[in-house]
Amino acid sequence: NGSIQSFYVKNDQKNLIAMFFELPNRQIKVGDSWSLNMNFISMDQNFKCDTSYKKNNVTLIGLKQIAGQTTAIIKYDLTEFVSGDFNNPLAGNNKKTMMKMTYNAIGEFSVDKGRWTNYDGILSLSASGVMTSNTTKKIQLLAE
Numbered sequence: 001n002g003s004i005q006s007f008y009v010k011n012d013q014k015n016l017i018a019m020f021f022e023l024p025n026r027q028i029k030v031g032d033s034w035s036l037n038m039n040f041i042s043m044d045q046n047f048k049c050d051t052s053y054k055k056n057n058v059t060l061i062g063l064k065q066i067a068g069q070t071t072a073i074i075k076y077d078l079t080e081f082v083s084g085d086f087n088n089p090l091a092g093n094n095k096k097t098m099m100k101m102t103y104n105a106i107g108e109f110s111v112d113k114g115r116w117t118n119y120d121g122i123l124s125l126s127a128s129g130v131m132t133s134n135t136t137k138k139i140q141l142l143a144e
Helices: 011-021
Strands: 047-066 069-088 093-110 115-128 133-141
Touching: 011 115, 047 093, 093 133
Parallel strands: none
Antiparallel strands: 047 069, 069 093, 093 115, 115 133
16 A cells, blocks of 8 residues: 555664655545655654754655656655754763754656656755764665
């Protein structure tokens, strides 16, 4: 039905499965949106959050015929953000911490073949405080 069936996989694995292979678990039409079963950011009990938001929006933006086959054009627009204080119990201090992850992609899914024919995305991480990072990765599925 398109949704992730395994409840027991590690969160990192589940995120990859959702990003690449989770489809809606209901019939949809152009313009319909759904969310993925995933969480980019997780913190432990040492983090005290003061600001957070999450956008998890996947949309069927079009249908087209390619070589006689119906192809669904799907847009991914995901953002997760947290900001707050991270308490380091060993050092006995708090450090202002921020993390933001974004994922934007466009995929073309062959309805007739049941597989991706094209999938390109950008995954970005911006973080400061306990961990400092500013990375951008190209995400792509290639048919072989």
